[in-house]
Amino acid sequence: MKRFLLSLFAATTSALAAAEPPLAPSRGLPRPTGPRGDAFVLGAVAPPQRSLQRVLPAFQYDAKTAFPDTLEIVYLANARPIHVRVTLKVNGKPLHEVWQAHLRKLFDAFDRDHDGSLNRFEVENIFSPKGLSGLLGGTYYHGAGDDGKSLEDLDRDADGRVSFAEFAAGYTEAAADLVRLRSLALDDSVDQALTKELFQRLDANGDGKLSKAELAGAESILLALDTDENETLSADEVRSVPKVTADFPGMVQPAPTPPKQPERDPNLELYRGPIPGTVVQLMLKKYDANKDFALTRAEIGLEAEAFAKLDANGDGKLSAAELDGWRTTEPDFTAVVDVVQDYAKRFAEMKPRGGKLPAGCELRTGENGRVVLRIGNQLLDISTATPPPGAIALRTTEQLNSAYPTDKQVVTENDINGPQFQFLRVVFDAADLNGDGKLTKKEFRQYLELQEETIALALSASFATRRPSLFQLLDDNGDNQLGVRELRTAWQRLIVLEPTGGDAVTQAALQPSAAVRLGFAAFAGQDYSLPANMFAKPGARKQVAPLWFHKMDRNGDGDVSRAEFLGPREKFDELDTDHDGLISAAEADAQDKKLRAKK
Incomplete structure (x- = not known):
């Protein structure tokens, strides 16, 4: 009898324990992949098994709709507004496909029992939406302040499990950080000082204009400054020669007062979603010459057919309401840009709407992921950047060496005492991919690679406008040298940029141009090519010769x-x-x- 009562007491205790919500075990012990099984009560009759009825239909998720992989570029050039829709690719695949494949890799890594869904315990180890956003911003994830990643937060159809569709949908807002817009204000004071120097040397009669005859003498005037006698002229050679002035005879002219900090140019904007209605006000401010809150075709510069489609009442003017149709119609140009890790495989192309270039526009497609659109005497330069070779693997190795004990291949929590292992201690359970309470160096490397691959996936779109120097416009091939042929052809290349339509080149030909640089966000700070000569012809350096x-x-x-x-x-x-x-x-x-x- 005593043995029977003890058995009954133990069974009752087990039954009560089974009724409580499952609890995670203490840290450092093997981690479960699911709730505890139902307790078996001695002598009890098993209840009939009934299938659970799903209250909600299975959750569905459209990856392409949830995450559009396009960017909208709006450039309010002097001659006319330009709208370019850029479709983004990464290593040859559409961005939304790359994003979905990465989410699937994360899901599979945290699905420790490999049953195709995440249970309450597995959800504890995933990156929170806030943490994933931080990873896309270049910050390692450690799990502090996790919110939005409980089973209740993610289980949209209330079936007690998290499917891949629910997992992916939980990161919809975080995915907005996958493409980070980076507006730059570029200081062109050095360029303008160089322009002033060149103008003074070429402007023989000092009238502030460069005539055909004056530019014809550019070769003899500028090559006289060729101090290293290599038959080309660098910007430093132009600057280094002292210039005698009336105020300071025999002395170098004093440096100009440093300009104030450059401001962001409102004429160039990038948008991840639909173009907002505020663009209409920017267009009116830019093009409404007579301030009547409407734009004529002469003011906005659109071709006749495009203008007529917007001019609903046919009065020859575009009101704000009619102008609003410009941002919702098909873009003037569509572009495809492939951001890749291999420098040789960079790719970019642009096509005009209907296959016909707008009047006054010229499209140049270069090698190595660069396209340049000329609008009047301004340019829109779209190009790609690649990360330094081996940079991603280097980050993983450095983090591994600093966080994991160098003399061990397997650790438990008892082995990682000390402040130098704080990061390892915090992520221990999440990195313990098989949940056995032991963290191998291989598991920790795999966990770091999940974070590194997320960081490396984020893209940046850096954009800025810059006023070219006269030197840059003369430097046709972008090699930072002025060769004899470039000086000989200066007139025909510069006069077409002169907005006055006169018979001389003035500094009005040097209008600000726009540049958009697409690359991996983690290495955007190491890419210094955006401020480089965007005014050189794409592909001009490639020459076929013996x-x-x-x-x-x-x-x-x-x-x-x-x-x-x-x-x-x-x-x-x-x-x-x-x-x-x-x-x-x-x-x-x-x-x-x-x-x-x-x-």
Whole structure:
């Protein structure tokens, strides 16, 4: 009898314990992957098994609709407004597919019993929505202040489990940080000082204009400053020569007063979603010359067909209500930009609406992920950046070495006492991927890689406007040197940018242009190419020419001069078919093809 009573007492206690909500075990012990099983009561008859009825339908999630992978660029150029819709790719795949694949990898990592759903205990270890947003911002996740990741927060259909669709939907708001907009205010004071210097040297009569005759003399004037005698002129060579002035005879002119901090240009904006209605007010402020709160076709610069579609009442003016249709219609251009980790595989392309370029626009597509749209005398430059090689693996290794005991391959919580292991102690249970209460170095590396891959996935869209220097406009191939051919062609390249339509080039030709740089957010601070010469022609450096040409072209300006040519004068004259004193890459390639044909 005593044995029977003890058995009955033990069974009753087990039954009461089973009625309580399951509790997580103490830290450092094996972690369960699900609730405890029902207790077995001695002598009790098992109740009939009834299938649970789902109260709500299974939760559905449309990844593409929930996360659009497009950016809207609005550039209010002087000649007309431009709307470009950019579709983003990462390593050749649409951004929303890349995001979904990464969420699936996170889900599978935390689904420790591999049953295709997360239970209450498994949900404890996932990244919270706030934590995931922090990872996309470049901050490691440690689990402090976790909110929004309980079973009740994620279980949309109330079936007691979290499906992948529910898991992905829980990060919808955090996914807004996947593409981070980074507006830059660029200081162009140095460029303007260089422009002033060049204008003064080229403007022989001092009237503030550069005539055709004055630019024709650019070669002789500027190459006189070629101190290193390499037949090209650098910006430093222009600045380094003292200039005699009336106020300071024989002395260098004093440096100008430093300008105030540059401000953000409202004429260039990027949006992750639909273009807001505030753009209409910006357009009126920009283009409404007579301040009548309406825009004529002459003011806004749109082609006749596009203007007529917006002018609903046909009065020849666009009111604010009619102008609002501009932001909701199809964009002027669509672009595809592929942000990749391999420098050689960068890609960007842009196409006009209907396949026809608007009047006054020119589209240049370059190599290595760059497109340039010219709108009048301004440019919109869209390009991509790549992270430094091996940067992602390096971050993981550094974090692993600093957080995990160097002399161990497996640790328990008793092994990680001390402030140097604080991060490891906080993430111990989450990183213990098999839940056995022991954390191997391999498990910790895998957990770090989940964080690193999330950090590395975030993109940045840096954008800014910059007024070019005269030096940059002359530097046609973007090599930061002015070669002889660039100086000889200065007039025909500059006069087309002159907005006055006159017979001379003024500083009005140097209008601010826009640049958008897309890359991985974790390395945006290491990308210094946005402020570089966005005014050079894309792909201008790539020239097809025989090897001897590139070896003789010692200054890299794309031409071989008489001084650089190592052969006899007669051979130089034979190769210089246009007799301009320079052998171009095309001339060298033509001669090489002739020789190969004879063989």
